[in-house]
Amino acid sequence: MGAGYKLITLADARPGQVLSDVLLDRVGQVLLPKGAVLSEGNLAALERHGVAMLPVVMDKLEAPDxxxxxxxxxxxxxxxxxxxxxxxxxxxxxxxxxxxxxxxxxx
Incomplete structure (x- = not known):
C-alpha cells in the first residue's frame, strides 16, 4: 500500500509534516494547499483561524488491530x-x- 493520511489535532501537528489534502477554513477559503509542508508560522496561523484538525500524510498505513x-x-x-x-x-x-x-x- 502507498502512503495514507491521518487526521490529527493541531496540538499534535509538527513542523515538517505534509498535508494530505487541501485545508479550507469555515467558509471554504483555501488556507493551505494539498502537499504543503507545515512550518511554525503555518501552525500559528492555523490556530488563529480556529483550525482544530489536520489531515497529514503518513509514510505507511498502520495495521488495524x-x-x-x-x-x-x-x-x-x-x-x-x-x-x-x-x-x-x-x-x-x-x-x-x-x-x-x-x-x-x-x-
Missing part, C-alpha cells in the same frame, strides 16, 4: 438475520472483515 475490527463487526452485525438472508449476511460480513483487515484472500 484484528480484535478491534472483529469487535466492531460484532456490533455492526449484531441483529440476527432472518433465515432468508443469513447466507448473504455472512458473506457480506466476511468481505467487510477482509477489507478492514487488509486481507487479499478471496472469501
Amino acid at each position: 484484528p480484535a478491534l475490527v472483529r469487535e466492531r463487526l460484532e456490533r455492526l452485525f449484531r441483529h440476527p438475520a432472518g433465515e432468508h438472508d443469513s447466507t448473504a449476511r455472512a458473506r457480506l460480513r466476511r468481505y467487510v472483515e477482509q477489507y478492514r483487515l487488509g486481507s487479499e484472500a478471496a472469501p
Whole structure:
C-alpha cells in the first residue's frame, strides 16, 4: 500500500509534516494547499483561524488491530438475520472483515 493520511489535532501537528489534502477554513477559503509542508508560522496561523484538525500524510498505513475490527463487526452485525438472508449476511460480513483487515484472500 502507498502512503495514507491521518487526521490529527493541531496540538499534535509538527513542523515538517505534509498535508494530505487541501485545508479550507469555515467558509471554504483555501488556507493551505494539498502537499504543503507545515512550518511554525503555518501552525500559528492555523490556530488563529480556529483550525482544530489536520489531515497529514503518513509514510505507511498502520495495521488495524484484528480484535478491534472483529469487535466492531460484532456490533455492526449484531441483529440476527432472518433465515432468508443469513447466507448473504455472512458473506457480506466476511468481505467487510477482509477489507478492514487488509486481507487479499478471496472469501
